[in-house]
Structures are given as C-alpha cells and as structure tokens.
Amino acid sequence: MTVIRHLEGDALVSLKEEYEERRLQEVFDDLDSELVGLLPIKNRLKEIAALLIVHRLRAHLGLSFSNPGLHMSFTGNPGTGKTTVALKMADILFRLGYIRNGHLVTVTRDDLVGQYIGHTAPKTKEVLKKAMGGVLFIDEAYYLYKPDNERDYGVESIEILLQVMENQRDDLVVIFAGYKDSMDKFYASNPGLSSRVANHVDFPDYSLSELLAIAKLMLSDQQYVLTTSSELALCERIKLRLGQPHFANARTIRNIIDQAKMRQASRIFNSGGRVLTKVDLVTLQVEDM
Ligand SMILES: Nc1ncnc2c1ncn2[C@@H]1O[C@H](COP(=O)(O)OP(=O)(O)OP(=O)(O)O)[C@@H](O)[C@H]1O
Ligand SMILES: [Mg+2]
CATH class of the missing domain: 1.10.8.60 (Helicase, Ruva Protein; domain 3)
Known part of the structure; x- marks a missing residue:
C-alpha cells in the first residue's frame, strides 16, 4: 500500500513508493538495455507512466482525475520495433494498474472483418473479448478501410472498435500500427477514429x-x-x-x-x-x- 501521511491536515503521498511498488524501474531498465536507440519512444513511455502515476496519487488524495484515453498509433517501416514496444507498453500499463491483465493480442484485418454479410460484427466482438483487460494491437490497420470497395465490411468493424474504445477505455488500449503514409490516409478518412487516438508515435528507420x-x-x-x-x-x-x-x-x-x-x-x-x-x-x- 502507498503510505499516505496526514500532516497538519495536508495529506502526503509518496511518489517514490508508488514507483518502486510497481517495479517500474525494472521495466524501464529492460527497455534501455534490450532496445537500441528509440530514445523519443522510450521517453514517451516514461511520460505516459508519469502521467498515470500522478493520476493514481491524485486519486489517493481524493482529487479529481479523468481517465486519459491511451489508444495509440504506432507508425513506421517493418522491423522498427513496433511490436516489441507494444509488448513493453502492455507490461507498463499492467504494472500501473491501468489494465487488468497486461496481455497483448495482435490481429490484422482478417481477424476482424468477415467475408460475408453478418460475419464481421461477431468476429470483431470475439477479438475485443479476447483483448479486454489488455492491449489490442492492430497490425497494418489501414487495411481495415478500403474506400474503393463500396460493400466493404471493414467500416462495420471500425464502428464497433470505436464504440468500445470510447466506452471501455479504462479496460482496453488499442494500438493501430502500420506504415506512416498509409496510416495518415487511414486517419484522414476516419476522423472519428483519429480523434480517439491520443498518442501518435513514429518509429524511424535505424541508422x-x-x-x-x-x-x-x-x-x-x-x-x-x-x-x-x-x-x-x-x-x-x-x-x-x-x-x-x-x-x-x-x-x-x-x-x-x-x-x-x-x-x-x-x-x-x-x-x-x-x-x-x-x-x-x-x-x-x-x-x-
Ligand atoms: N531497437 C531495437 N533494439 C534491439 N532489437 C530490436 C529493436 N527493434 C527491433 N528489434 C528486434 O527486431 C525484430 C523486429 O522487431 P518488431 O517485430 O518489433 O518490429 P515491427 O516494427 O513490429 O515490424 P513489422 O512491421 O515487420 O511487424 C524483433 O526481433 C525485435 O526484438
Ligand atoms: Mg510487428
């Protein structure tokens, strides 16, 4: 338990204890030693962790806090570390108590979208059920939206995702991943989605x-x-x-x-x-x- 001391009516909480109790230093040390470069991304994860810790401390003291939606966008070329960082992210969010399980479910369009009418909703819901309490990583997410095809069922899947991303955001984090250009187009054609993805992280090619x-x-x-x-x-x-x-x-x-x-x-x-x-x-x- 985090120690809360009452001093002259002013309650104090220990940031250090919160940090140590959740063994975050371990994750960040691993991150530094296991992943070369990626400094902006590592810092970003630390910022998110800091924000969540401050939220928890505020909650301990009865201060208001709003759940920051943590849905993310990971853009970058193949092999730039997106999946690896997503796994770390899931671990951090779990340790911070943001999600219950800390597991990562990786899917692509085929796992979410059916071939026939009526197949998409059950498929998407099944995936969401599996991912609940953890992180849902949608790889090559831009394939979800195929504007050239009028009868594309991808849109149906996006709508369900959006609903869950909004209503169950304290129990599920969705990460959309893919090449930058295609993802930019994808967000441009889905403004509702882009406004619900708060964190955009770009993974550069390695030198x-x-x-x-x-x-x-x-x-x-x-x-x-x-x-x-x-x-x-x-x-x-x-x-x-x-x-x-x-x-x-x-x-x-x-x-x-x-x-x-x-x-x-x-x-x-x-x-x-x-x-x-x-x-x-x-x-x-x-x-x-
Ligand atoms: N910065 C890094 N330091 C050390 N190993 C790395 C780094 N980035 C990636 N790797 C390793 O390279 C491999 C590919 O990384 P990863 O699967 O995370 O890339 P990705 O961006 O998800 O690629 P793709 O788009 O092809 O799925 C993994 O084995 C991972 O451990
Ligand atoms: Mg990957």
Missing part, C-alpha cells in the same frame, strides 16, 4: 550504427561473438542490404544473424572430426557472413 548495435545485442543474447574481421564483414553486409528492396530494419538484422549461424554450423560440421572448443562454437567467422 547503420544502430543496426550494428542491434546485431551485437542479438549476438550477445544468443552467446555468439564476432572477430574483428567478421564484424567488418557484417557491417559491409548490412550496408549492402540497406539499399536493397524489402529491407526490414532490425528484422533483416535478425535474418542475417540466423543465416550466419546456419553457415557457421555447416562450416563446423564440414570441418571433419576435429575436437571443438567453446571458442569454435561461439565464434562467427568472416566466411559465415
């Missing part, structure tokens, strides 16, 4: 040095190491991929690493019956890149 840092973080998590020359080779590989189509930021880095691990395994396998050391097993060589 070369951030991509390299992400690669190193992934490698150390998986207990692999690079040599000086294989690190250079990795850097060159990333540079090359940066300019190519379908480059997907951190996701591409993960794929490059997976490939390198595969090549390392084959190389070791084909090296004959020689005795292997730990160093052999953890080191990715130039030829693996």
Whole structure:
C-alpha cells in the first residue's frame, strides 16, 4: 500500500513508493538495455507512466482525475520495433494498474472483418473479448478501410472498435500500427477514429550504427561473438542490404544473424572430426557472413 501521511491536515503521498511498488524501474531498465536507440519512444513511455502515476496519487488524495484515453498509433517501416514496444507498453500499463491483465493480442484485418454479410460484427466482438483487460494491437490497420470497395465490411468493424474504445477505455488500449503514409490516409478518412487516438508515435528507420548495435545485442543474447574481421564483414553486409528492396530494419538484422549461424554450423560440421572448443562454437567467422 502507498503510505499516505496526514500532516497538519495536508495529506502526503509518496511518489517514490508508488514507483518502486510497481517495479517500474525494472521495466524501464529492460527497455534501455534490450532496445537500441528509440530514445523519443522510450521517453514517451516514461511520460505516459508519469502521467498515470500522478493520476493514481491524485486519486489517493481524493482529487479529481479523468481517465486519459491511451489508444495509440504506432507508425513506421517493418522491423522498427513496433511490436516489441507494444509488448513493453502492455507490461507498463499492467504494472500501473491501468489494465487488468497486461496481455497483448495482435490481429490484422482478417481477424476482424468477415467475408460475408453478418460475419464481421461477431468476429470483431470475439477479438475485443479476447483483448479486454489488455492491449489490442492492430497490425497494418489501414487495411481495415478500403474506400474503393463500396460493400466493404471493414467500416462495420471500425464502428464497433470505436464504440468500445470510447466506452471501455479504462479496460482496453488499442494500438493501430502500420506504415506512416498509409496510416495518415487511414486517419484522414476516419476522423472519428483519429480523434480517439491520443498518442501518435513514429518509429524511424535505424541508422547503420544502430543496426550494428542491434546485431551485437542479438549476438550477445544468443552467446555468439564476432572477430574483428567478421564484424567488418557484417557491417559491409548490412550496408549492402540497406539499399536493397524489402529491407526490414532490425528484422533483416535478425535474418542475417540466423543465416550466419546456419553457415557457421555447416562450416563446423564440414570441418571433419576435429575436437571443438567453446571458442569454435561461439565464434562467427568472416566466411559465415
Ligand atoms: N531497437 C531495437 N533494439 C534491439 N532489437 C530490436 C529493436 N527493434 C527491433 N528489434 C528486434 O527486431 C525484430 C523486429 O522487431 P518488431 O517485430 O518489433 O518490429 P515491427 O516494427 O513490429 O515490424 P513489422 O512491421 O515487420 O511487424 C524483433 O526481433 C525485435 O526484438
Ligand atoms: Mg510487428
């Protein structure tokens, strides 16, 4: 329990205790150590946490507080960390007592919209039921609205979502995610929706040095190491991929690493019956890149 002391009729609440009790520092430390870069986004999450803590403290002292709708928009290219941050967000909101469960339900249009008349409402409601008490993450949300198709059932789904987002906002947070341009168009054609999404967060593409840092973080998590020359080779590989189509930021880095691990395994396998050391097993060589 947060300690509330009464001093000369003036009640005090402890911000520090509230913070510690909810073990928020842990989440923020994880956020800093597990995610490279993304500083504006990390700060944004801290701001939201601060706001919610102040709301709770106000509530303890009987001061008025209004529930800030926390529905969000995450825009950015593939592999920029949207899903990962959404998971963290769910955890933070849970620890702050904003949502009951802290689980994340990820869906796309096909999970919400039916093919035939009468199918959409039950589908959308089913998803909402699953997500209640947690965070509903709608990936590539702009697909929900297809203005070219007059008989599109997406609109029906949006209307149900809107209603629930308004009426049950203290029990559900909806995050709409997708590429920036398409999402901007989506909000422009759905003003009702855009006005209910208070937090717009843009995920920029990673720089070369951030991509390299992400690669190193992934490698150390998986207990692999690079040599000086294989690190250079990795850097060159990333540079090359940066300019190519379908480059997907951190996701591409993960794929490059997976490939390198595969090549390392084959190389070791084909090296004959020689005795292997730990160093052999953890080191990715130039030829693996
Ligand atoms: N800043 C980061 N630091 C370390 N790892 C990261 C970072 N951003 C993303 N990753 C890793 O990259 C992978 C892809 O990230 P994520 O799935 O969150 O991206 P996304 O924006 O949701 O992509 P998509 O649009 O393709 O769904 C994950 O394995 C994640 O752990
Ligand atoms: Mg994702």
